[in-house]
Amino acid sequence: xxxxxxxxxxxxxxxxxxxxxxxxxxxxxxxxxxxxxxxxxxxxxxxxxxxxxxxxxxxxxxxxxxxxxxxxxxxxxxxxxxxxxxxxxxxxxxxxxxxxxxxxxxxxxxxxxxxxxxxxxxxxxxxxxxxxxxxxxxxxxxxxxxxxxxxxxxxxxxxxxxxxxxxxxxxxxxxxxxxxxxxxxxxxxxxxxxxxxxxxxxxxxxxxxxxxxxxxxxxxxxxxxxxxxxxxxxxxxxxxxxxxxxxxxxxxxxxxxxxxxxxxxxxxxxxxxxxxxxxxxxxxxxxxxxxxxxxxxxxxxxxxxxx
Amino acid sequence: xxxxxxxxxxxxxxxxxxxxxxxxxxxxxxxxxxxxxxxxxxxxxxxxxxxxxxxxxxxxxxxxxxxxxxxxxxxxxxxxxxxxxxxxxxxxxxxxxxxxxxxxxxxxxxxxxxxxxxxxxxxxxxxxxxxxxxxxxxxxxxxxxxxxxxxxxxxxxxxxxxxxxxxxxxxxxxxxxxxxxxxxxxxxxxxxxxxxxxxxxxxxxxxxxxxxxxxxxxxxxxxxxxxxxxxxxxxxxxxxxxxxxxxxxxxxxxxxxxxxxxxxxxxxxxxxxxxxxxxxxxxxxxxxxx
Numbered sequence: 001x002x003x004x005x006x007x008x009x010x011x012x013x014x015x016x017x018x019x020x021x022x023x024x025x026x027x028x029x030x031x032x033x034x035x036x037x038x039x040x041x042x043x044x045x046x047x048x049x050x051x052x053x054x055x056x057x058x059x060x061x062x063x064x065x066x067x068x069x070x071x072x073x074x075x076x077x078x079x080x081x082x083x084x085x086x087x088x089x090x091x092x093x094x095x096x097x098x099x100x101x102x103x104x105x106x107x108x109x110x111x112x113x114x115x116x117x118x119x120x121x122x123x124x125x126x127x128x129x130x131x132x133x134x135x136x137x138x139x140x141x142x143x144x145x146x147x148x149x150x151x152x153x154x155x156x157x158x159x160x161x162x163x164x165x166x167x168x169x170x171x172x173x174x175x176x177x178x179x180x181x182x183x184x185x186x187x188x189x190x191x192x193x194x195x196x197x198x199x200x201x202x203x204x205x206x207x208x209x210x211x212x213x214x215x216x217x218x219x220x221x222x223x224x225x226x227x228x229x230x231x232x233x234x235x236x237x238x239x240x241x242x243x244x245x246x247x248x249x250x251x252x253x254x255x256x257x258x259x260x261x262x263x264x265x266x267x268x269x270x271x272x273x274x275x276x277x278x279x280x281x282x283x284x285x286x287x288x289x290x291x292x293x294x295x296x297x298x299x300x301x302x303x304x305x306x307x
Numbered sequence: 308x309x310x311x312x313x314x315x316x317x318x319x320x321x322x323x324x325x326x327x328x329x330x331x332x333x334x335x336x337x338x339x340x341x342x343x344x345x346x347x348x349x350x351x352x353x354x355x356x357x358x359x360x361x362x363x364x365x366x367x368x369x370x371x372x373x374x375x376x377x378x379x380x381x382x383x384x385x386x387x388x389x390x391x392x393x394x395x396x397x398x399x400x401x402x403x404x405x406x407x408x409x410x411x412x413x414x415x416x417x418x419x420x421x422x423x424x425x426x427x428x429x430x431x432x433x434x435x436x437x438x439x440x441x442x443x444x445x446x447x448x449x450x451x452x453x454x455x456x457x458x459x460x461x462x463x464x465x466x467x468x469x470x471x472x473x474x475x476x477x478x479x480x481x482x483x484x485x486x487x488x489x490x491x492x493x494x495x496x497x498x499x500x501x502x503x504x505x506x507x508x509x510x511x512x513x514x515x516x517x518x519x520x521x522x523x524x525x526x527x528x529x530x531x532x533x534x535x536x537x538x539x540x541x542x543x544x545x546x547x548x549x550x551x552x553x554x555x556x557x558x559x560x561x562x563x564x565x566x567x568x569x570x571x572x573x574x575x576x577x578x579x580x581x582x583x584x585x586x587x588x589x590x591x592x593x594x595x596x597x
Binding site: 016019024028135151244248252263275282283286 | 329433434436437439440441442443444445446448449450452453454525529532533536537539549552556559560563566567569570573574577578581582585
């Protein structure tokens with residue numbers, strides 16, 4: 001039962017990835033920009049441009065190019081960058097650690113800020129703090145990350161000298177970009193935590209506990225909270241899409257040498273193999289995150305069976 | 308007219324909305340932003356494109372907020388307040404076009420899949436699965452960078468990545484509506500699929516569309532600002548909030564107001580649409596009131 005569920009889920013995942021490859025391949029290759037001309041430079045002769053075009057296989061029909069891309073992809077070959085001639089795989093792998101570090105930092109902030117606020121809101125349901133926290137959550141979700149990042153930089157790095165102005169390396173460098181990314185997610189987690197805890201607080205066993213005379217706060221903190229937190233944490237997987245989007249912007253603001261920065265640099269010079277590589281990698285993470293959430297959720301809530 | 312009349316009890320929706328201070332705050336700010344955008348030429352104290360000689364210091368740096376330029380000036384000595392006022396136009400225009408298109412695509416595909424089911428639903432919903440796995444922002448950036456950005460391109464790109472959520476919600480709702488008795492009854496009376504969808508199902512989808520239409524504008528405003536910040540949004544000299552921050556990014560340490568004021572404008576607009584949308588959702592669906 002469980003095995004069958006996993007296999008069908010993996011198959012579905014593979015299909016989704018294939019869809020992403022197909023759509024992004026045709027979108028990036030159908031655009032009017034001419035990569036051969038961009039590589040050759042403005043002063044190159046028509047002959048040089050033509051040479052580059054045939055070298056890269058860009059003179060072939062698009063469907064043939066697509067088929068070749070798929071074949072190589074199956075062998076784990078993502079092609080080479082148009083500009084630097086480096087393998088895309090090498091570039092991605094060299095940037096991956098920085099992005100993983102940033103995302104993990106962001107998740108820590110999301111949970112650290114979101115979960116306690118959500119608990120507080122649920123405990124104060126309908127009262128001032130509940131309403132204040134829910135408005136705060138909307139502010140977090142609605143904050144433009146690039147402006148937030150710049151303002152945090154101005155305050156904490158420039159004015160108060162607490163953190164470096166950007167760059168990568170120590171935990172000191174990580175705090176501000178991770179916080180910038182984490183704030184919008186924190187709003188999301190606060191809302192989820194609140195509604196999850198409210199659900200549990202209305203459950204029969206909590207009412208029984210209170211009726212038995214255990215004391216409301218004891219029931220909530222010893223029994224209800226654990227059951228309410230687990231499903232929320234299992235949702236981290238779903239959050240990865242949101243994180244991966246923000247990474248492009250935040251890495252650009254903080255000069256963070258990760259996948260997002262690589263993608264942004266590639267986009268500016270229409271380096272299609274790198275764009276494809278970053279899109280595929282992030283899509284892979286998103287799909288993996290969803291899969292993880294689907295698998296973890298029933299563990300957190302045993303009433304849900306795999307079906 | 309029948310469409311509006313069959314939307315469940317409007318007066319109670321309004322009453323519930325009015326009792327919600329957060330939603331009312333959102334509504335007021337949203338109306339204000341709309342008015343500012345409409346009457347920008349009357350409200351702006353100065354010409355947003357004019358580079359004032361007295362708008363820069365002797366060293367050529369922008370001025371901080373002062374009596375003459377209430378929110379200060381930008382790197383070219385232009386009045387920031389006037390540029391922000393005109394920027395509201397771009398934000399709202401892109402928001403309305405992009406979100407309108409997303410709503411249209413999402414509702415159409417979602418209701419078709421929900422109503423007809425079968426292979427059509429399978430194809431459409433698989434397609435939304437793929438779109439959900441796309442890194443939306445990355446896709447939007449790549450598309451608008453490669454396609455020579457203009458207001459329309461930016462709006463269409465945003466619509467392209469934003470319709471999925473709507474399609475899923477509408478799908479789920481149509482699915483349950485298609486089972487309901489009034490649809491069976493209409494069917495039995497000989498009403499065709501088109502008539503059932505437009506005359507009977509659509510009115511029930513309107514509240515959902517209203518909620519997602521409002522919430523979606525907040526996402527759209529943020530996305531447009533982000534694209535403009537990266538320089539692939541609506542192009543200068545048209546003033547846009549994200550674009551102003553982009554232009555002054557390298558000066559933000561010495562001229563933080565050039566980031567702070569446009570950033571606040573984006574935040575305030577996005578929050579207000581979110582608060583209003585959330586209030587509408589609560590008002591239209593009493594089950595959610597919690």
